[in-house]
Amino acid sequence: MSEKSKYSVVVPVYNEEEVILESYKRLKAVMDTIREPYEIVFVNDGSRDKTAIIINEICEMDKTIRFIDFSRNFGHQIAITAGMDYTEGDAVIVIDADLQDPPEVIPKMIEKWKEGYDVVYGKRAQRKGETFFKQFTAKVFYRLLVRMTDVDVPLDTGDFRLIDRKVCNALKKVNEKNRYIRGIISWLGFKQTGVEFTRDKRFAGETKYPFKKMLRFAFDAITSFSYKPLKLASYAGMLLSVFSFVYLLVVVYQKLFTDRTQPGWASILAVNLFFNGIILIILGIIGEYIGRIYDEAKGRPLYIVRQIKNFSDDKKIDDGR
Numbered sequence: 001m002s003e004k005s006k007y008s009v010v011v012p013v014y015n016e017e018e019v020i021l022e023s024y025k026r027l028k029a030v031m032d033t034i035r036e037p038y039e040i041v042f043v044n045d046g047s048r049d050k051t052a053i054i055i056n057e058i059c060e061m062d063k064t065i066r067f068i069d070f071s072r073n074f075g076h077q078i079a080i081t082a083g084m085d086y087t088e089g090d091a092v093i094v095i096d097a098d099l100q101d102p103p104e105v106i107p108k109m110i111e112k113w114k115e116g117y118d119v120v121y122g123k124r125a126q127r128k129g130e131t132f133f134k135q136f137t138a139k140v141f142y143r144l145l146v147r148m149t150d151v152d153v154p155l156d157t158g159d160f161r162l163i164d165r166k167v168c169n170a171l172k173k174v175n176e177k178n179r180y181i182r183g184i185i186s187w188l189g190f191k192q193t194g195v196e197f198t199r200d201k202r203f204a205g206e207t208k209y210p211f212k213k214m215l216r217f218a219f220d221a222i223t224s225f226s227y228k229p230l231k232l233a234s235y236a237g238m239l240l241s242v243f244s245f246v247y248l249l250v251v252v253y254q255k256l257f258t259d260r261t262q263p264g265w266a267s268i269l270a271v272n273l274f275f276n277g278i279i280l281i282i283l284g285i286i287g288e289y290i291g292r293i294y295d296e297a298k299g300r301p302l303y304i305v306r307q308i309k310n311f312s313d314d315k316k317i318d319d320g321r
């Protein structure tokens with residue numbers, strides 16, 4: 001452990017007992033071909049299965065494997081953040097544990113990095129073995145996001161990427177609680193490029209992003225980079241005022257100059273229900289933002305670490321944030 005690692009690979013894991021060993025083996029095989037010092041940092045995001053035990057065993061055998069163990073589940077994006085906080089490499093690579101992002105792409109990323117790029121993201125040219133629903137929602141989401149925000153987030157990229165030490169240090173200054181890391185990295189700027197790859201199907205187990213988590217993730221992405229949903233209220237309001245005013249004129253005209261006064265409360269009820277619905281939706285949107293402001297205001301730490309393993313002796317548990 002005397003030699004400083006040049007590359008740091010960060011792997012967030014949550015209930016991955018079926019894949020973790022295979023994932024370790026394939027990553028190691030790829031990193032060994034590069035012939036430069038590296039470290040692999042597994043971040044256990046409060047798994048409830050044997051994941052932590054298996055990583056502990058790997059750590060006993062192999063001292064290049066480092067381990068950050070969370071006190072509970074804090075979420076994928078936060079696990080990645082913690083991994084980055086503790087790494088020391090000149091280039092940091094983030095990769096999923098389930099082998100959907102093939103480790104064999106890493107050498108290509110490193111090549112680009114050596115050419116002078118600071119961020120090399122993996123671009124999913126094709127996605128294998130994912131449901132139509134997942135692929136469809138992902139496609140819609142990434143396109144919607146581009147339209148809603150001013151930040152140039154590259155289409156169809158995940159968190160599988162390489163970032164330079166400079167970028168990693170800059171990222172440490174970003175303290176927001178509801179994080180959309182790929183967006184933040186784009187926001188940081190620097191010299192960016194992509195390498196294309198085919199996203200494989202999961203090696204084993206099932207996705208740790210059920211629909212509910214995906215939705216929350218999408219809201220985090222949009223709210224961290226755009227106020228547009230909030231403007232919805234003003235636009236809808238303005239449009240409605242214009243319509244109502246015109247309609248008011250019509251009603252007054254009918255009252256004064258014709259004898260066609262209209263009965264019918266059904267139409268009133270329908271209109272009322274419709275607009276109550278809209279108002280509730282808009283209140284909900286405002287609520288999403290306020291909830292996130294509340295999270296920021298509390299200023300709690302992003303994550304709590306239970307133990308760390310195989311880091312150099314001067315690293316402490318509170319070296320994160």
Ligand code: UDP
Pocket residue numbers: 011012013014015016045073074075076079095096097098100206207208209
């Ligand atoms: N993950 C995590 N915490 C969570 C959910 C997921 O650390 O709360 C990890 C998971 O173990 C995997 C990566 O994040 O390494 C991506 O998750 P997954 O493959 O389930 O997402 P998908 O590829 O289906 O979008």
Ligand code: MG
Pocket residue numbers: 096098100202207
């Ligand atoms: Mg996956």
